[in-house]
Amino acid sequence: MEGPSSVRKGAWSKCEDDLLRACVQLYGEGKWHLVPQRAGLNRCRKSCRLRWLNYLKPNIKRGDFSEDEVDMMIRMHKLLGNRWSLIAGRLPGRTSNDVKNYWNTYMRRKVYSHKKDNNVEKQADEAKSTVQRHQVIKPIPRALTKTAPRLQGKLFNSSKVGVSEAAGAASSGSGNWWETLLENKKDNHEGNIINNTCFFGGADGELDLWDEELNPIACDFLSEGENWSDFLLDL
């Protein structure tokens, strides 16, 4: 039933793409609730945003994932789980939708091939459940108050102050998710293993200890000269 407020759904036409592109170029990204009106599109704000982010946005990389990208994706997924937006953020030109789609396909292939190789359905299920059981490290959202010392002044201006410095210093504050995570790792220290990425170690809560402990873990997705502190802060 088509009411007056009903919005168009389904595939986008070239004309709609042009309107949306022109609108974003004119007004910039954001204010998505205004975009349909501004662009003269009979689409909901979410649809506009998604279309822009996943398709129209410049610098979006198309085509197959390179070996490096796949490798990084696997490692990132191991660390973060299904945090597609975070993973995509580490893959320049790739969108979270791309990563998610690729991963779902990749996993399907992997499970299928495992099934085929072993010719035992049970083992394939085990492989699948291994992935599901995988305990992942998830950033714990914490409110950063405006009065937090680390948010005062220029600390987060990475051009003036090293990011790792900020991250290391931030770890000494209270209420940061990585600190909570460190608490967790202390709690789990008896077991020594939190997921197979081994988040354990000293109890002093210094992030550079993390670097030492995490560096042995395959972490090719860290840029040259970048350490875990940088990476975690980046996230």
Place this chain on the structure above:
DNA sequence: AAGTTGCGCAACCGCCGCATT
């Protein structure tokens, strides 16, 4: 050549957190 199946991608949906009122 026609029908069927499987895959990849684009898009939708529902939920959540945050900011504002």
Place this chain on the structure above:
DNA sequence: AAATGCGGCGGTTGCGCAACT
């Protein structure tokens, strides 16, 4: 403190196309 609106995210669905029978 509660209600509301918005942006953002992850899971899921559906369509179009290529491969296969």
